[in-house]
Amino acid sequence: MTIEETLAKLGVTLPDAPAPEANYVPFVQVGDLVHVSGQISMDENGLITGRLGDDMETEAGAAAAKRSAIALLAQVKAACGGDLERLVRVVKLTGFVNSTADFTDQPKVINGASDFLVEVLGDKGRHARSAVSAASLPLGVAVEIEGIFQVR
Known part of the structure; x- marks a missing residue:
């Protein structure tokens, strides 16, 4: 099954x-690596805003992270000239979570992106990762994720 069929x-x-x-x-593509700029959490209704540990629960944060992962894949598709089958693997994600100083479940939030990529891509979706807190993010979004992808 192709990536598009799985989606x-x-x-x-x-x-x-x-x-x-x-x-x-x-x-930016350098050799066989595509470095995708941070993708903020948004869906068809607009920005997904909120602060984990304040006005947003972990599950909602994970859903926001999934939306960032969808945007990452859209950028990879653009980088590959519309052919997602050129994607070899996800190399690394760095996830930023808009959260309070005492919120410690950033990894659970970014799991929303990681779990989605593995569900869609199987083993080539497994990646290295960082999940960190941010005092605020652009436009008040809940999550921003950047990624490095290997392509052919």
């Missing part, structure tokens, strides 16, 4: 790759 089976449609909101590019 369809899961009821996920990749959006168009989000355009940058500032002076940067959405991805």
Whole structure:
């Protein structure tokens, strides 16, 4: 089954790759690695905002992280000229969680992205990862995730 077929089976449609909101590019390819800029949590209704440990629960944060992972895949698809089958593997994710100083479940939040990528990609979705707290994130979003992907 192709990646696109797996996404369809899961009821996920990749959006168009989000355009940058500032002076940067959405991805840079160096050799067979694509470095994707941070993708903020948003869905078809707009930004997913909130602060974990304050007005957002861990499960909602994980759902926001999944949306960031969907945007990451959209950027990889754009980097691959529309052909997700060029994706070899997810190398590394760095997840930033908008959270209070006493919130300690950042890894559970970023699991929303990690679990989704493994569900869609199988073993090539397994990756190295960091999950860190941030005092705030752009536009008040709950999650931002950047990634490194190997492509052919």
